[in-house]
Amino acid sequence: MSDKIPGRRGPILEVPLPTEAISVRRKPAGEPASFFGRMNYNLQFIRGRGALEISIVLVVLLAGYVIASLISPTGFAFLNPNNLSGVISQSVPVLAILGLAAGILMIAGEFDLSLGANITLSAIVFIKTSEAAGLWLGIAAGIGTGVAVALVNGIIVVYTKIPSFIATLGMSFFWMGAGIFINGTSPAALTTSREGTMEYLFAHNFGSFRSQLVWLLIIGVLAWFFMHRHKLGNHIFAVGGNPAAAEAISIKSKQVKLMSFAIFGGLVGFAAILIAVRTSSIQPGGTATEDFTLFAIAAAVVGGTSLTGGRGSVIGIIVGAALIELIRNGLLLAKAPGFYITLFVGVTIVIAAIFNKLMEGKAR
Amino acid sequence: MSEALLRIEGVSKKYGPNTVLNDVSFEIGKGEVVGLLGDNGAGKSTLVKIMSGVVDSTVGDFFWDGQKIDKMNRNVTERLGVETIFQDSALVPQMTITRNIFMGREVTNRFGFMKMKEMDAVAADVLDSVVTIEGIKSPKQLVSSLSGGQAQAVAIARAVHFKRSLLILDEPTSALAVRATEALLGYLTQLKGEGVSSVLVTHNLHHAFQVCDRHIVMNHGKKIMDARREDTSVEELTAAVVEGAVGLARFRQGTF
Numbered sequence A: 001m002s003d004k005i006p007g008r009r010g011p012i013l014e015v016p017l018p019t020e021a022i023s024v025r026r027k028p029a030g031e032p033a034s035f036f037g038r039m040n041y042n043l044q045f046i047r048g049r050g051a052l053e054i055s056i057v058l059v060v061l062l063a064g065y066v067i068a069s070l071i072s073p074t075g076f077a078f079l080n081p082n083n084l085s086g087v088i089s090q091s092v093p094v095l096a097i098l099g100l101a102a103g104i105l106m107i108a109g110e111f112d113l114s115l116g117a118n119i120t121l122s123a124i125v126f127i128k129t130s131e132a133a134g135l136w137l138g139i140a141a142g143i144g145t146g147v148a149v150a151l152v153n154g155i156i157v158v159y160t161k162i163p164s165f166i167a168t169l170g171m172s173f174f175w176m177g178a179g180i181f182i183n184g185t186s187p188a189a190l191t192t193s194r195e196g197t198m199e200y201l202f203a204h205n206f207g208s209f210r211s212q213l214v215w216l217l218i219i220g221v222l223a224w225f226f227m228h229r230h231k232l233g234n235h236i237f238a239v240g241g242n243p244a245a246a247e248a249i250s251i252k253s254k255q256v257k258l259m260s261f262a263i264f265g266g267l268v269g270f271a272a273i274l275i276a277v278r279t280s281s282i283q284p285g286g287t288a289t290e291d292f293t294l295f296a297i298a299a300a301v302v303g304g305t306s307l308t309g310g311r312g313s314v315i316g317i318i319v320g321a322a323l324i325e326l327i328r329n330g331l332l333l334a335k336a337p338g339f340y341i342t343l344f345v346g347v348t349i350v351i352a353a354i355f356n357k358l359m360e361g362k363a364r
Numbered sequence B: 001m002s003e004a005l006l007r008i009e010g011v012s013k014k015y016g017p018n019t020v021l022n023d024v025s026f027e028i029g030k031g032e033v034v035g036l037l038g039d040n041g042a043g044k045s046t047l048v049k050i051m052s053g054v055v056d057s058t059v060g061d062f063f064w065d066g067q068k069i070d071k072m073n074r075n076v077t078e079r080l081g082v083e084t085i086f087q088d089s090a091l092v093p094q095m096t097i098t099r100n101i102f103m104g105r106e107v108t109n110r111f112g113f114m115k116m117k118e119m120d121a122v123a124a125d126v127l128d129s130v131v132t133i134e135g136i137k138s139p140k141q142l143v144s145s146l147s148g149g150q151a152q153a154v155a156i157a158r159a160v161h162f163k164r165s166l167l168i169l170d171e172p173t174s175a176l177a178v179r180a181t182e183a184l185l186g187y188l189t190q191l192k193g194e195g196v197s198s199v200l201v202t203h204n205l206h207h208a209f210q211v212c213d214r215h216i217v218m219n220h221g222k223k224i225m226d227a228r229r230e231d232t233s234v235e236e237l238t239a240a241v242v243e244g245a246v247g248l249a250r251f252r253q254g255t256f
C-alpha cells in the first residue's frame, strides 16, 4: 500500500500489512478447543498470581484438621458444631471482609492503618443509632461512618501525598479519640435492639454455620465481579500498578484512589456491624479492634496481594483470611498457649510475603 | 487552503527554573507524517506530552482544525482522537495484554462489566495486525512476562487500535526488532492514505527520512528547523540534530 514517494533517495518499505485480519480471527492463537485443554492452557495465566498456591495450602491444612478431628473428636474438636458455627463461621467472614477492604486498597497502592480505630468508631455509631433510632438507620449510620472516616483519610493521603501508612497511622489516634468523644469511656452496648432481626441478620446460628458466612458469600461474589470484571475494578488495578500509565489513558488516579478508600470504609463499616452484633458491646479507645488492622493486611498478603500495589485477587484474600483463622483455631484447639498463636501467625505472614516476592519475580 | 489538523503557537514549558521548551510553534497538516527530531534532552518528549494533553504547557495556544482549544487536557485530546505511545512505559506490568490494551476504554455492557471474551479476541487481532510480534502466546499473558520489544509492540498496537485523527509515537522503534520496525514505518505511510496524521519522534534520521513528509528539529527546547522532505537531506538533518543551530548554519554555508 506504501506509494513510491517522488524525489527521494533510498528504498521505500514494501511491507504487506494484514489489516483484514481484524474480521477473521476470533480466538487467540494457540488456545486449544477442548474444555480440558483450554482449562489447562488458561491455568498458566493464573499461576504466579498467588491464589492457586495458597488455595492448595488451605486445602491441605483443612484435610489435616478433618482427619485429626475424625481420629480424635474430643482431643481436636474441629468438626464439633460449636467450633464450626461458633468460631470458624464467625471469625473467618469478619477477617475475610476486612482483608478484602485492606486488600482492595493495597491493590490501589495505599494502606489505611486506622482500620482498627475505624471499626471501633463505626461500631459505636452503629450501636448508638440502632438503640436510639432502630436497626436500619443503625446499619446506614455504621457503614456511613466507615466510609466517612476512610474518605477523610483518603483525602489527606491523595492531596497531601504523605505516604498513606504515616498519614493513616496518625489519623488512627484521632479516630480513637473521636470514639471516646461521642461515647465517653464506658463501653457502648447493644441491649434490646439486638433481639430479633438484628441477631438473625448478623449473628444467627443455623446449626453448623452463622449469618456471617452468608454475608461473606454475598460480599465475596460482589467483590469478585467488581474487582475482576468491572471496569472500575480494572482501573484500581491500573492505578495501583502504574499510576503514570493510567493517567496517560485519562484514568483519574486521584478519583480512583478515593473510590478505593470509600470501598475500604464501606467494608470496614460493615465488618464493624458484624463485630458489634457478635460481641454486643464495644470499648471506646479499646485495643480489641486494633489487632484487626495488621491481621487484615496479613490476610491480604497471605492471599497474594502485592505490598506495592497493582496485584491481588479476591479469592486469594478470602483464602488468606481463612488460612490465618484456621491456623489460629487449630492452635486454640490444640490448647497451645496464647503467645504461640501470635508467633505462628507472624511466621505465616513472613513466609507468605517471601513467597509473594518470589511469585512476583517469577511472573516477570 | 484547509486548516492544519493541529497548530501549536508559542508553547513554552518550565520545570521550576529550567526552561525545557522555549516559544515553540508548528503545524501538523491533515494526513501528514511529521518527524520530530533532536538530541537527548531537546524537549521532544515534553512536547509530545503537551500535545497529548497529559502535561500542561506554561504558556502556549493550541488550535485544532483552526478552532482554538481553550484548555488542553487528556479528555480533550481523547475526544479529538489523539493517540500517543509514550516513551516512558505506558503499560501496567501486572496486568494482562488485553487489559492493558483496553485500559480506560474497556468494552463493557451498560452496567460497566467488561466483555472479556470480546476484548481478548480483539486484542489477539490487534496484536497481529500492525507489527508482527514474535513470541507472544496469548493476550492473557501478563505484560511483565514480555520482553522490552514485545511490550513496546503492545503499546503500539494499542495506540494504533484507538487512533482516529492523530497518532504520536515517541521513539517507538527503540526496542523493536528490524522486521517490526519496518512494518511500523510502512504502516505510517499507509495511514497517510487514510487521512490520519502522525508525529514520529526518533533518533534514527534514516527512519525519519524514509517516512516523514516534514521534519522539525528541536535543540535545547527551541525549534531550529522545520523543513519539508524535498527541501532537506539526511545530511542537513544530521548537522542540525548533532550540532544544533550552529551546525545547521555551517551546513547551509557548506562548511560543515
Ligand SMILES: Nc1ncnc2c1ncn2[C@@H]1O[C@H](COP(=O)(O)OP(=O)(O)O)[C@@H](O)[C@H]1O
Binding pocket: B015, B018, B020, B038, B039, B040, B041, B042, B043, B044, B045, B046, B047
Ligand atoms: N517532569 C520533569 N521535571 C523536571 N524536568 C524535566 C521533567 N521532564 C523532563 N524534564 C527535563 O526536560 C528536558 C527535556 O526532556 P525531554 O522532553 O524528555 O527530552 P527528549 O525527549 O528530547 O530527550 C530534560 O532536560 C529533562 O531533564
Ligand SMILES: [Mg+2]
Binding pocket: B044, B045, B046, B087, B170
Ligand atoms: Mg524523549
